[in-house]
Ligand SMILES: Nc1ncnc2c1ncn2[C@@H]1O[C@H](COP(=O)(O)OP(=O)(O)O)[C@@H](O)[C@H]1O
């Protein structure tokens with residue numbers, strides 16, 4: 026049984042307009058996304074900015090209202106849950122993109138990390154302090170950090186404070202929204218390594234959101250590629266990188282800078298070809314509205330959004 | 336060399352913090368040749384922008400010492416009126432964030448037009464407009480006549496960056512400085528912008544200083560690479576050699592910290608610590624020393640200098656000779672153990 | 674933009690209705706009513722009751738309200754029991770004076786604010802800036818009426834440079850040059866006093882705006898194009914900072930309203946403000962509530978004006 030299952034998820038935001046500010050249209054931020062994540066694996070959600078990745082993550086955890094579709098966690102439906110189902114909100118946590126603004130600058134690290142503990146667990150002050158110190162140690166920060174404020178830490182350290190907060194309740198699933206996008210490569214490496222370590226240690230499952238394919242390839246077992254609120258392709262990491270089928274995926278893959286300068290011409294050539302194909306056969310891949318078709322299986326694990334045959 | 340466009344000697348750019356000046360660019364010597372892309376790479380806070388702004392004379396309140404030789408000028412002390420002639424005409428600049436680099440209250444056309452107007456008063460209004468439209472087309476923006484009249488907020492990030500580029504190349508500058516031109520953009524847009532810069536370079540005969548923290552961008556674009564750490568150049572080398580035979584520990588650490596599918600490494604290398612703040616930079620000895628504490632103190636020079644280890648390949652300090660990653664054993668030890 | 678303007682005006686309607694209801698209720702809560710000021714208290718109570726019935730004063734409140742609004746539209750604001758004349762006429766005499774005083778003050782506010790704001794913003798942290806900022810702090814801290822009193826005493830009584838009351842020298846023929854000059858002479862000192870205090874927020878605002886725009890990235894782009902410093906200032910920094918100031922215009926009017934009330938009192942300047950104060954002291958409620966209504970409408974229109982100007986000058990809003 027997958028730990029998380031999302032069925033035909035839709036999140037539409039109303040656009041107000043006209044003289045009376047009525048709802049004139051909807052932003053279909055997420056428009057029919059389905060996915061399943063197995064326990065202990067990492068599922069990567071990729072796509073350009075505005076494609077609906079964040080909204081998907083936020084809708085799953087209940088921060089955005091779901092328009093339609095269903096979310097199951099460990100087999101139980103958790104769609105649009107209120108605070109009542111405390112266990113779901115304990116078991117699923119989120120890490121945010123910006124380590125600079127996602128932590129309240131006026132709170133001490135102790136209060137930041139202890140916040141979920143205070144919400145969900147009755148602990149005495151000393152127990153709480155002990156637990157926070159353990160957590161900080163787990164993320165590689167010294168226990169003395171508890172009395173400091175976020176601005177006293179570097180970007181990577183702040184992101185680790187965010188992670189410490191996220192794992193405080195021993196969650197089962199973590200939704201990580203661009204956790205390293207704001208960080209330098211060296212710091213990025215630190216956070217990525219660390220996420221892999223705690224994954225093993227705590228048997229965590231990640232929904233890893235990123236627009237960086239290099240990072241996604243490094244971290245994920247399975248990948249879904251989003252374009253304008255819909256999946257254009259889904260598959261195992263090997264499927265996506267070695268055998269991309271959708272033209273949009275090919276463009277993304279072609280855009281990854283090649284780290285070998287001697288292959289520069291080749292990759293430029295490849296990009297040109299893909300771009301050419303994109304222009305030539307756009308209509309084969311997108312419907313009249315420029316949206317992706319429904320996913321069709323091309324192997325057990327690999328799905329591509331292509332028009333239905335016949 | 337005859338085809339040097341810019342020669343920088345012992346450049347030192349310092350900012351005032353409290354009562355003292357601290358050098359963000361500390362004794363940098365570099366040259367930019369005609370038709371080359373010189374990449375400057377390093378983590379944020381290493382002084383890359385401070386260097387670029389020194390070349391463009393855009394620092395407000397910084398103390399700049401040393402020489403930046405361009406033609407018969409020393410850019411470190413030319414007056415404002417000369418700067419107005421050089422900037423935008425001989426030297427063009429592309430900025431990092433296209434969302435903020437354009438005046439929100441001026442049309443795209445007017446902003447590009449201004450760049451032409453400032454350096455060529457002879458053009459009639461119609462001629463100038465025609466030229467602007469040609470430029471908009473040249474940077475790959477569809478429907479140039481329409482975009483001419485649009486405001487920046489009506490364009491996507493990628494399109495805005497193209498407008499910024501159009502402004503920078505309006506007067507065919509000899510030197511183009513691009514400070515992280517794609518950092519704020521999505522991957523596909525990034526590759527399109529990089530391809531555009533490459534294309535423009537072919538037609539323009541310009542030397543380009545490309546500042547980035549992304550080694551992928553370096554591999555795609557650069558001819559030569561200067562790796563910068565804590566205000567200093569720690570390695571200069573041509574791009575092929577950089578990836579085949581990187582020497583300085585910082586360069587090697589950077590290369591090892593990016594996910595690389597070919598290597599399929601389990602664990603990424605983590606560079607210990609952080610780039611120190613300006614006031615805390617170690618000004619004596621090897622500046623990278625604190626971030627590779629497992630390397631013996633004696634491996635470092637007391638006053639690290641750039642050593643030419645092969646023609647055109649310079650490395651600072653001697654620590655590269657004994658450098659190894661913590662999980663590797665030193666050659667000597669490996670032998671001793673077997 | 675049209676959509677925006679129309680929507681903005683439509684929003685104004687409920688605001689004005691709400692305002693009028695509030696004022697109506699206020700008026701009803703005041704002791705006495707339209708009759709109390711009109712008739713001799715010695716008349717027989719039954720006659721009064723008859724009269725009340727006749728005037729609709731015994732109708733349910735919403736009918737009274739509707740009638741009141743109807744009267745408003747016909748320009749009938751009731752009678753002033755103090756002056757024994759229609760409120761409309763009374764206000765009509767005063768509103769012109771207040772209009773000229775307001776206009777003169779506004780012009781002075783901008784004549785002072787723009788150069789000071791520019792100097793202060795462009796050369797911030799120089800002694801000139803510190804001087805100007807010092808002035809704005811003093812301006813913020815000084816109540817208008819105290820400052821007005823001091824000005825009146827120094828320039829009106831001590832030096833005798835300006836008249837100390839009224840809006841024109843009595844006996845002059847309206848329409849003659851002398852009459853106009855006398856009018857200007859009378860409103861100059863109150864306008865200057867009000868402007869010197871009222872301008873400080875605009876000075877501060879412009880200064881902060883300039884300092885803010887100065888640090889934006891697009892200013893670097895302008896410099897990198899080769900724009901000389903004077904052009905960077907005139908074309909990019911000033912333009913971008915003055916536009917919000919233009920949009921501030923409507924709010925400025927709103928701010929002035931409060932100021933004119935005090936200033937007119939102090940300078941015995943026969944405008945709406947003075948009338949307002951007098952009517953309150955005299956418990957002339959029909960006048961007071963009418964003026965509150967007018968001031969309220971002026972405030973709503975002032976903010977409307979600002980929003981519309983902003984939508985005209987800022988393309989980011991213009992589009993919507
Ligand atoms: N609260 C919201 N109200 C209206 N539109 C929104 C809201 N949040 C996101 N959107 C829109 O939904 C789309 C998807 O946004 P997002 O999920 O943030 O994309 P991503 O994370 O892939 O960059 C965008 O067009 C965005 O403007």
Ligand SMILES: Nc1ncnc2c1ncn2[C@@H]1O[C@H](COP(=O)(O)OP(=O)(O)O)[C@@H](O)[C@H]1O
Pocket residue numbers: 350351352359377378379380381382383384385386611612613
């Ligand atoms: N105007 C300034 N005043 C003081 N310090 C500055 C200023 N600009 C940059 N710095 C500092 O100088 C160092 C180098 O900055 P910068 O050149 O922007 O780095 P990079 O572009 O490599 O990220 C950093 O430590 C930064 O904090």
Ligand SMILES: [Mg+2]
Pocket residue numbers: 075078079080
């Ligand atoms: Mg997002």
Ligand SMILES: [Mg+2]
Pocket residue numbers: 383384385514515
């Ligand atoms: Mg920079």
